[in-house]
Amino acid sequence: INIQEMMNRNGNIEIQVMDEKIRFLNLKLAEKKRQIELSLKILPMKNALDADLVVLQIQYSQCKDRIKSLEKHFADPEGKNRKRVLEGKDPSLPELFKKIEELEIQLVQKEEKLLEKDFIYEQVSRLTDRLCTKTENGKEDTLILAKRMNELQQKIKDKTQKMMALIAELSMKQAITIKLQQEMRDKEQFLLTVSSRIEKGLPPPKETEIEWLKVLRNEEMHKAAAEEQYALPNSIYTTAEQRPNAYIPDDENVLPLPRPYGALAPFKPTEPGSNMRHIRKPIVKPIEI
Known part of the structure; x- marks a missing residue:
């Protein structure tokens, strides 16, 4: 049964292959038929093109x-139409000499x-070189003057600002x-009023x-604050500086909390008298070895 199924399967595969070949x-x-029909349609046009x-x-x-024929006619040295005479006339020898003299005069001019x-070009070049030299020499002076002018302008600005500040301060002082x-x-x-009242015996x-x-x-209040500042815990008044x-x-x-010194309080020396x-x-003295 397996052999029959396998043969049946192989037969089906071959049938499919043959169907594909038949379809191809x-x-x-169909392509060949189309080409034949196209060739038949083009055939009358081909005949016309062959005639053309x-x-x-x-x-x-x-x-x-x-x-x-034209080349032979052109290359024939005995042809009548081979040469063509130019129009005009040739000047005579005196006219040529005169023309040469005129050209020489124009050349001299x-x-x-x-x-x-x-x-003129040499003079202008000399003047230009001189001006360039002066310009190069004046660049340093121009730079120095520009720096000096900038410094003066800065000083003027500073003085102006100071003057404005002084004017503002003067205005404030005037107002005060x-x-x-x-x-x-x-x-x-008020003093005159009080004096007049006192002279009259009035309060x-x-x-x-x-x-x-x-x-x-x-x-x-100031006196009480001063006494409180210099008062010790045992109610003794002192002006000495308190020690920590x-x-x-x-x-x-x-934790950064204060701790009492106790018996090991730091010693504070007295100030020199x-x-x-x-x-x-x-x-x-230096030590000599």
């Missing part, structure tokens, strides 16, 4: 014959003009002066009393 051959047959080709070949041979132009003058006039007026104004009380209160009694440890693993001016600094 049918396509080729024959006509053109005849014309080409005729043209070649005509060219050969041209040479004179050329020499004159050469001379006007304000102070006004205050002085007010104070003078000073209420505003004066209030200001005086403020001054006394401020003095008392705690330090902040430098260890990274410890006025008698130190009588003591000379010792001179260190």
Whole structure:
């Protein structure tokens, strides 16, 4: 059964192959038929083209014959139309000499003009070289002047800025002066008023009393603050500079909190007195080996 199935399968494969070949051959047959039909359609045109080709070949041979005949006619030295006489007349010998003299005169004039132009060119070149030399020499002076001008401009700007600042400051001072003058006039007026009231036996104004009380209160506050600053914990008044009694440890693993010194407080030497001016600094002698 397996052999039959295999043979059946092989037969089917061969049938498919044959079908493909038949289909391919049918396509080729159709292509050939199409080419034959196209050739049959082109055949009348080919006959017309062949006739045109024959006509053109005849014309080409005729043209070649005509060219050969023209070449023979042109190369014939005994032909009548071989030469062509130019129009006009030849000048005589005196006319030629006269023409030569005129040309020589024109040549001399041209040479004179050329020499004159050469001379002018030399003069202009000399002047140009002189100007170039002056220009090269003046570049350094120009650079120095430009630098100097820039410096002066910068100084002018600085002076202008300073002057503007001084003007602004002067304006402020004038405003302050006007304000102070006004205050002085007010104070003078107030002083005159107070003096007149005192002369009349009247008490000073209420505003004066209030200001005086403020001054006394401020003095008392300053005095109390000074006493509190110089007061020790045991209620002893002193003006000595207070020494630190705690330090902040430098260890990274410890919080930066102040710690008291305890019994190992650092020693603070006293400041040198006025008698130190009588003591000379010792001179260190070099050691001789």
